[in-house]
Amino acid sequence: MTWFRGVYRGVVLLGVAVAVLAQFLGSLVLLLPGVLLGWVFLIPPPVRHGRRLTNRWRAMFAAWTGREVPAPYQPPPAPPQPDGDGLYRHDTTLYKSPRFPRFFRRLDWLMKDPATKRDLVWQLWFPVVVLAVVPVGLVVAPWTVRLVATWSAWMLAPMDPARAARKASRGARTQRALLAWARAALLVCFAALEVVLFAISMACFALGFGLGLVFVIPLGISHYRWLANLRRHFAGWGGVRVDRPYTPELLPQRRPDGMLQVRNNLYKTEAMASFNARWQWTWHDIASWRDLAWLCVDPLVTVGLLGLPVAAVAYGAFGLALPWVWTQVFGADWSAWYGAADGNRTAGLVLGVALVAAGLAVTGRLVTVHARWTALLLRPTREAALRLRVEQLTRSRADAVDAQAAEVRRIERDLHDGAQARLIAVGLTLGAIERLMDTDPAAARKLVAQTRETAEAALRELRDLVRGIHPPVLSERGLADAIRALALDLDDVTANITVTGRLDGRPPAPVESAAYFAVSELIANATRHGGARAVTVGIDHRAGLLRVTVTDDGAGGADPSRGTGLRGIERRLGTFDGTLSLSSPPGGPTVATLELPCVLSSPKTSTS
């Protein structure tokens, strides 16, 4: 590059720097009401027009550096399509007009594009870099101009995919660490609350046993259950499942003579009966006392485990790093305590950043350890776990019996109205034929044909009925082939259903049947409600668990709490201790996984 051209471009850069600064400040001003006041409809225009201007700079730097600087933006979104009811969907809302979904799509497209952020970063730094480098460079070394141009071209070109992925994963890691820290901070705050609640309990006991105000005693051993339950829930953060261990609430029973009975005591008034019921219920539950022990010890353990990293991050960030910025950049006063280590401000900054990094690095693991501690006292004892299991079994047995009774009633009705009625008709017509055979053979022949049709219809109905009870192909071939046959049979469906995996034996027949009907319902859901075009069913048996996954590319957004179908599947699987888990973000894909504990047997002779 000649000296003259360097000087010329340097001058141009100065001009561009002013223009970019104006662009940056302009878009900042235009975006402010959108971002701060939530007037989101003001956001897209400045971003879009800003892109047009940035493309100009892009072309300029491409020409200067001889590099290719393609526009890094994602392609604009497709216009929203109406669904079957003529409504337009965005996320979880349906709109009558396509205007809002179109707007939201454009907003997402503009704001979620990493290139938008990169553009803004470049606009912020470009004037600074130019002002810092170019005036000096113009005189000393014209190549600095080239350096600025190359840097700008690199900033404005699309990011290298590998680098972008690395950046994204780093971002996710940081996000996880920050989340873990926030959770740890919340747990520490709860620890303070626990101290207060424990003090209240102690006060209740003092009043109850000391002054004879016995009615506060049940309160003293149970008023903190909500907090314990919350902590059981939070144990999920550390991947530990803690069930609620409490015995079912004891309620007074009204006797025929009008008295209220609680265990072996009789009461005349409702108030006394329910007070004693509450006392009996809470006092005799071992979980109450374990809860109390936990309430006493947990503040110490929580602060001991999590206090240090929470404090390190908080102090590092707000006590050391932020004051440095405050004093260095904005010229505020500083004290030895804030923003300095041993009287040294730079050391304070370094220490602050180190504290934050160290704190964030360990909190994730400490939250897991803390969840195990929670489980130690708050999970059900062996006895309570058995009791809970019995309760669950009683419930699922009742469900199973109900379901079976309903099924038997349905079969009875189908047989009664269908095949049985048709066989009666066959019998009647045969009688008529017998009579007509000699007198009117032509009419008899016609009736024979009719009888045959009736018999065929009866057979067809029986076949459909059998298929609904237990598909023959399931008993003949097992789960994988039965699902394959089902896929071939769904002729009203345009979805492509593939089945992968195989089993080395057969699960017990009831388990097999439950899995089959669950899968067939999931496939029906995917194709009928989700509009799926491709469904994949994966079958696999490992470690005593039959696992079937149904993945579809439908619209997603399935929610077990809204549909009765998914609930029904869950209940039926529950009879066999099976579970259904569902991942269905709006937009798909939906992955339903059902797991059933069972042992496979090699195919054997049976008389079924």
Next chain:
Amino acid sequence: MRVVLAEDLYLLRDGMVLLLRSHGFDVVAAVDTGPTLLAALLEHRPDVAVVDVRLPPSFTDEGLQAALAARREVPGLPVLVLSQHVEQLYARELLADGTGAVGYLLKDRVFNADQFVDAVRRVAAGGTVMDPTVIAKLVARPSATTGTLTPREREVLTLMAEGRSNAAIGKQLFLSDSAVGKHIASIFGKLDLPVSDDDNRRVLAVLAHLQGS
């Protein structure tokens, strides 16, 4: 014509033996389990076998498996499979070797003795006979190619896939032979299939095409 029959329900077995004998078939063996069926097929090498899908001792698809095993030993051994229910899956397995001489019918079809006997004869002669419900599902399955057929062509295709000859199709649909021929030529054109005069080859081509889609 020598027939091996496999059916585990005594009443049905007896009834079918009577039916076949009265139509001039020679029932050389009537068996009731999978292993004895395979042995009988390999020993007698019959002109046609009539086999129930579900047989003892396992009461699974033992009859089908025995028939498929026998056809692996004796390629092209004519087998007519009967079942209480039809599955596309089993139809595909029977058709997979592409040699023809297979049939797959619902047991209900024995109600109409003439049609049933006709089906047995067609299979024995190397033809392919599929139950109308199998064909109906195949033809109804929406695909890129069958979507372009007219309703009348669909009817012709269904009958053709069941293994009917041009004359039989014409009789059923009240069409002249030449009209049937025209429809068939149009179907083959639309499905991009090679034209063939041999009924069986024609059926196999149609089925292969439908299954592939």
